Amino acid sequence: EDGSYAISGSKIFITWGDHDLTENIIHLVLARTPDAPPGPKGISLFVVPKFVLDENGNPGNRNAVEIVSIEHKLGIHASPTCVMSFDKATGYLVGEENHGMRYMFTMMNQARLEVGLEGLSVAQRAYEHAAEYAKERIQGRALGSGGSSSIIDHADVRRMLMTMKAYSEAMRCLVYDAAAAEDRHQNAQDEAARVAAGNRLALLTPIAKSWCTDRGVEIASIGIQVLGGMGFIEESGAAQFYRDVRITPIYEGTNGIQALDLVMRKLPMDDGSVITSYLDEIAALDGPLEEGGDELEGLRTHLAAALGSVRTATEWLNSSDDVQARMAGATPYQEMLGTLAGGYYLARQALAALQNADSDSWLAAKISTARFYGVNLLPKVHGLLAGVTDGPDLLFAIDDEHIGAPA
Structure with missing residues (x-):
């Protein structure tokens, strides 16, 4: 009703997937809508926040986005690389549907x-x-x-x-x-x-x-x-x-x-x-x-x-x-x-x-x-x-x- 989407799935290799250095975290997520055509032409881009904004535009309820694990890497140890899970997380379409790869x-x-x-x-x-x-x-x-x-x-x-x-x-x-x-x-x-x-x-x-x-x-x-x-x-x-x-x-x-x-x-x-x-x-x-x-x-x-x-x-x-x-x-x-x-x-x-x-x-x-x-x-x-x-x-x-x- 509010134009948002329920995003489910997982993402790997997400740099700084979670932290407490800012009030909110915005994830850019590529996903398919139910009626999307096959292949890259059916991929859309969504914004998925860690906290869904309230009616005043401030961080509100925690979104259904979680860290599953943090990778153990050869280098760049100061940069946490995360596996993320999305369980019907609230997301918002960026631009037009099915144009995610181009964006x-x-x-x-x-x-x-x-x-x-x-x-x-x-x-x-x-x-x-x-x-x-x-x-x-x-x-x-x-x-x-x-x-x-x-x-x-x-x-x-x-x-x-x-x-x-x-x-x-x-x-x-x-x-x-x-x-x-x-x-x-x-x-x-x-x-x-x-x-x-x-x-x-x-x-x-x-x-x-x-x-x-x-x-x-x-x-x-x-x-x-x-x-x-x-x-x-x-x-x-x-x-x-x-x-x-x-x-x-x-x-x-x-x-x-x-x-x-x-x-x-x-x-x-x-x-x-x-x-x-x-x-x-x-x-x-x-x-x-x-x-x-x-x-x-x-x-x-x-x-x-x-x-x-x-x-x-x-x-x-x-x-x-x-x-x-x-x-x-x-x-x-x-x-x-x-x-x-x-x-x-x-x-x-x-x-x-x-x-x-x-x-x-x-x-x-x-x-x-x-x-x-x-x-x-x-x-x-x-x-x-x-x-x-x-x-x-x-x-x-x-x-x-x-x-x-x-x-």
Whole structure:
């Protein structure tokens, strides 16, 4: 009679499913109405409060929403993850019936950018933590040193720290570009500019979510390695970064799902013109890099070569009629494109820093970081190309009975 619905069922993986920090808690719940059509087109979105509001709009009677259990997790222990039960709980329809998935993805797309930022944030902290330890830990004698050395003076430790630094800076640029595209999409006065920004945001969202979280896990793992045995000890704090960031490639859509979204939906946008424009934008940096002289020549060469491999992979995916083959190549392609994008953004930073680098060591470090990325990280793109274009046959060449069987 009051337009509400009685919601029954359960939900898992509900972050902060219950607490006493606020007067009320609002759950967004996807559910089916009795006459809903089958499949995703029959899902509606409901608001289900912990306390049903009284006639004055204040929290009133407790709703039929309960916590069944709290999950025991690998990481993010400060965030309770709950299993929730709804027993004819009072809920209110959001928008129109059967449009719940479309509404929910408005939140999901925003959350995916935020999870990409989370991957960057933990990576940055892991990098800073490892760098601080490397400067203080005395071990061995570095080549050319007259006495005991900090481990930061050893080449292998230096390589690990530079990898962490280069990836972190590239990730930051990617997240910034996606956020800027979102701002332009929301606020551009010109319709064409708004559409272009929306297309760029759509393209960058799965890359920012997946590439930044995969690299976040990698950087946290490298951080443990920098600390050596102490990294494996909880007391050092390095392990927590790894445990906490490990969820980021999983939630708000696994990175495998992001790869499928990128390849199956985002690459074909506007007959492939969105990805083509992005790659052309990267290609346009070749001239300025050439003008940058010998210092940027190596970066220019590696960026152009990586761009060539990504173009080959992109054209293959967009021209293939084999859906299974495109799906099989999605994850390596996503890593290819993310790695190329990182090199592109660092190259732009290097160009911006070039003019005043002689008098500013911070700017000089931007150039060195970009050059390191070009030599050590960009070439990984080429090794991924065959995995994109080889098709699905080798993925399914072994019978299920031999998967997981003793060697």
